Amino acid sequence: MNTGRFIRDRLPAMFIRAAAVLIIILFMYSYRVSYGLIIAVMIVAAAAEAVTLIIDYLKRKPFYDTLENSLEKLDKKYLLSEMISCPDFYEGSELYEALSESNKSMCENVAEYRRSAEDFREFIELWVHEIKLPIASLLLMAHNNKSEISEKMHTQLRRIDGYTDQVLYYARSENAEKDYIIKEVQLKRIVSAAAIKNKEDLLLNSVQLNISELDFTVRTDSKWLEYIISQFMANSMKYRSPDREPEIDISAEKTADSVVLKFRDNGIGIPESDMPYIFGKSFTGENGRTHNKSTGMGLYIVHNLCQRLGHRVEAESVQGEFTEFRIIFGNNSFLDLTEL
Amino acid sequence: MSKIFIVEDDPSIRAELTELLQNSGYETDCVTDFSRTAETILASDPDLILLDINIPYINGEEVLRTIRQKTDTPVIMVTSRTSETDEVLSMSFGADDYITKPYNPTILLLRISAILKRSVKNVQTQTYRGLEVNDAKGSLIGNGKECVLTKNEMIIFRLMLDNMGQIVNRDDLMTALWDNDEFVNDNALTVNISRLRSKLTDMGCEDAIETRKKQGYILT
Numbered sequence: 001m002n003t004g005r006f007i008r009d010r011l012p013a014m015f016i017r018a019a020a021v022l023i024i025i026l027f028m029y030s031y032r033v034s035y036g037l038i039i040a041v042m043i044v045a046a047a048a049e050a051v052t053l054i055i056d057y058l059k060r061k062p063f064y065d066t067l068e069n070s071l072e073k074l075d076k077k078y079l080l081s082e083m084i085s086c087p088d089f090y091e092g093s094e095l096y097e098a099l100s101e102s103n104k105s106m107c108e109n110v111a112e113y114r115r116s117a118e119d120f121r122e123f124i125e126l127w128v129h130e131i132k133l134p135i136a137s138l139l140l141m142a143h144n145n146k147s148e149i150s151e152k153m154h155t156q157l158r159r160i161d162g163y164t165d166q167v168l169y170y171a172r173s174e175n176a177e178k179d180y181i182i183k184e185v186q187l188k189r190i191v192s193a194a195a196i197k198n199k200e201d202l203l204l205n206s207v208q209l210n211i212s213e214l215d216f217t218v219r220t221d222s223k224w225l226e227y228i229i230s231q232f233m234a235n236s237m238k239y240r241s242p243d244r245e246p247e248i249d250i251s252a253e254k255t256a257d258s259v260v261l262k263f264r265d266n267g268i269g270i271p272e273s274d275m276p277y278i279f280g281k282s283f284t285g286e287n288g289r290t291h292n293k294s295t296g297m298g299l300y301i302v303h304n305l306c307q308r309l310g311h312r313v314e315a316e317s318v319q320g321e322f323t324e325f326r327i328i329f330g331n332n333s334f335l336d337l338t339e340l
Numbered sequence: 341m342s343k344i345f346i347v348e349d350d351p352s353i354r355a356e357l358t359e360l361l362q363n364s365g366y367e368t369d370c371v372t373d374f375s376r377t378a379e380t381i382l383a384s385d386p387d388l389i390l391l392d393i394n395i396p397y398i399n400g401e402e403v404l405r406t407i408r409q410k411t412d413t414p415v416i417m418v419t420s421r422t423s424e425t426d427e428v429l430s431m432s433f434g435a436d437d438y439i440t441k442p443y444n445p446t447i448l449l450l451r452i453s454a455i456l457k458r459s460v461k462n463v464q465t466q467t468y469r470g471l472e473v474n475d476a477k478g479s480l481i482g483n484g485k486e487c488v489l490t491k492n493e494m495i496i497f498r499l500m501l502d503n504m505g506q507i508v509n510r511d512d513l514m515t516a517l518w519d520n521d522e523f524v525n526d527n528a529l530t531v532n533i534s535r536l537r538s539k540l541t542d543m544g545c546e547d548a549i550e551t552r553k554k555q556g557y558i559l560t
Contacts, residue, residue: 129394133350136442140356143445144363146509148554161442188521196447196518203514209523 001064006057014049021045056089063087078103121171128168135161158200162234169227170301180309185222187252187261188214193222194229205237208247216252216259218329224305225327229263231298232325236265238294239287241320261327269319278315279303342456345386346370347377347403348418349395357390364449364503374398378406386413388456391435393419401433408434414455418443446515453502468501468559469545480543487543492522493536500549500559509556533557 021042028038063084070083081099086092139157142150191214195202202209233248240246249264270278274285281300288294306313312328344366348354358368371380374396381389381403389407393400404415417435437451466473471482475498479488489497499516500508510529517524524532533549540548550558 132441133353137350137352137356139442140353140360140445144356144359151511157442192518192521195523196444196515199515199518200511203511203526206525208525211521211523 001061001068003057006060007053010053010056017045017049059087059089060092063089063092078106124167124171128164128171131164132161135164155200155204162230165227166297166301169224169305170297180221180224182219182221182309184217184219185225186214187216187218187259190222190225191229191250194226194233197226198230198233201237202233202248205240205246207237207240208245210247210249211251212249213251213253216254218259218261220309220311220329224309228302228305228327231302232263232265235298236267236323239267239269239291239323241266241268257331259329259331261329262324263326264322264324266322269321269323270315270317271319272317275315275317279313341365341367342387343367343369343384344452345381345384345389347381347389347391347395347400349374349392360445360449361452366452378403381407382410388452389413389415390452391415391417393417404433404435414458416451416455444515446512447519450499450516450519466501469548471543471545473497473501480539483544485543487539489536489539490532491520492517492524492528492532493539495520495522496532496536500557504559507552507556507558512556 025038025042028041066084067080070080071077074080074083081096081103084096084099086096135157139154142154142157188211191211195209195211229250236246236248244266247266249262251262253260253262268287268291271286274283274287277283278285279299279302280296282296283300284294284296288296303313306327310330312330314326314328315323316326317323344361346354346357346361346368348357348370354370358370361368369384369386371377373380377395377398391400391404395403400417400419404417407413407415414436415434416437416439418439418441436455439448439451467482468480471480474481475494477488478491478494479486481487495516496513499513510526513533514524514529517529537549548559550560552558
């Protein structure tokens with residue numbers, strides 16, 4: 001609390017009271033009251049003024065001090081009204097009430113948006129599950145009535161399925177704390193599952209898939225990791241180099257305190273200037289402009305997921321030669337995860 | 341002929357699934373009144389149950405629990421949910437396998453035949469033109485000779501044998517191989533098939549595998 005400003009605030013009132021006391025003294029003087037009495041009155045008036053000032057000051061000081069302190073320390077400033085208690089002077093209690101009232105109304109407002117966001121997310125999840133039914137039905141129809149067209153439809157259906165999965169994973173990655181089951185999983189099993197899921201596309205693009213040294217166990221959520229690997233595969237096929245047969249090498253390596261999964265392709269690579277931004281939201285970069293259309297969401301979701309799962313993801317690339325993604329599973333990732 | 345019971349509430353998927361399974365030589369049965377799902381299944385006494393998790397009245401997990409109290413019939417859980425929780429849950433209730441919608445029909449068939457093979461006791465050794473097919477050793481025995489097949493060749497031969505007299509397309513063969521962690525490409529498949537052909541010829545089976553242009557292969 002700023003003492004100077006507190007006193008300055010009270011100066012006009014003090015002047016008026018001083019003037020009143022002066023006038024009283026003038027009256028007393030003209031009625032020939034004894035000097036001793038006049039001096040006594042002056043002392044009493046001055047003392048009363050000082051005591052009032054001090055009492056006022058002491059009443060306000062704790063309240064304003066907490067207010068200023070809390071405001072400075074809080075990282076969520078809107079919680080201010082929770083940190084202070086109602087003071088026993090008028091302006092203070094008025095301020096306190098206004099603050100609590102406005103905070104309450106803001107909380108309700110925020111809660112409303114949170115609810116509507118949550119509703120929307122739930123709707124999206126439900127919708128994805130619903131849309132899977134007709135997709136499943138169409139896939140079976142294509143399989144039951146084999147022809148050249150059904151093969152083509154099959155490919156397109158898989159694309160639709162991939163995109164709906166992406167919606168689901170995005171909706172969940174934003175708010176997915178409840179959707180993780182971290183357990184020990186075999187890297188090899190997950191990579192195989194991802195490969196089979198993308199089999200049609202990999203074969204269509206005649207990708208040579210080399211899998212080696214994957215006999216490691218890591219702590220992760222298998223569905224999400226499968227999604228991450230599928231995303232890498234999709235990118236490799238999208239940005240394949242026109243001059244050579246596409247190849248994907250997936251391997252893993254154990255270091256002292258981690259397991260590193262390496263995913264390397266021989267595609268067109270990423271320009272060095274784009275490298276720092278590839279995991280950013282909606283970043284499409286040079287490849288996104290010059291090649292197939294890109295949403296800029298794939299690697300963003302990957303990065304987001306890795307962060308939540310407690311893995312690190314790194315990229316390395318030489319334009320025109322290769323791109324390598326590395327996912328680093330810490331051995332002590334269990335400890336990191338408890339902080340989530 | 342094995343009987344497969346389909347529990348699926350979407351009529352279109354149910355019809356297609358029935359067709360798929362019947363084309364692959366299975367007998368099928370299904371439920372349309374979901375208020376009595378578990379009873380209908382038990383009354384039908386199938387060899388395998390394809391059980392959807394999201395069905396009306398009660399959920400699939402409960403049906404599974406009820407069935408498990410009465411019988412050990414293998415169950416494959418089918419669902420459109422993709423969360424691990426369901427997988428863990430249904431496995432703990434005693435499902436034998438788990439597949440998510442939309443599934444690859446070939447993989448579904450592979451899983452079904454794998455589970456049926458596991459569950460049917462006293463499997464008769466399968467023979468092909470007098471050759472005994474030994475899955476465990478991965479070899480063909482007959483005419484006083486034994487011929488060892490590689491893992492890939494065995495997978496290919498198995499799938500063709502299971503679909504004897506029907507066209508098996510390259511894609512299905514590829515799926516079967518990939519499902520067994522053999523990520524072969526198009527050329528490797530061609531090589532594997534021609535090796536299998538020559539091995540069969542060595543064993544005295546001439547022209548066992550016929551090529552149907554643009555459609556696939558057929559074992560006769």
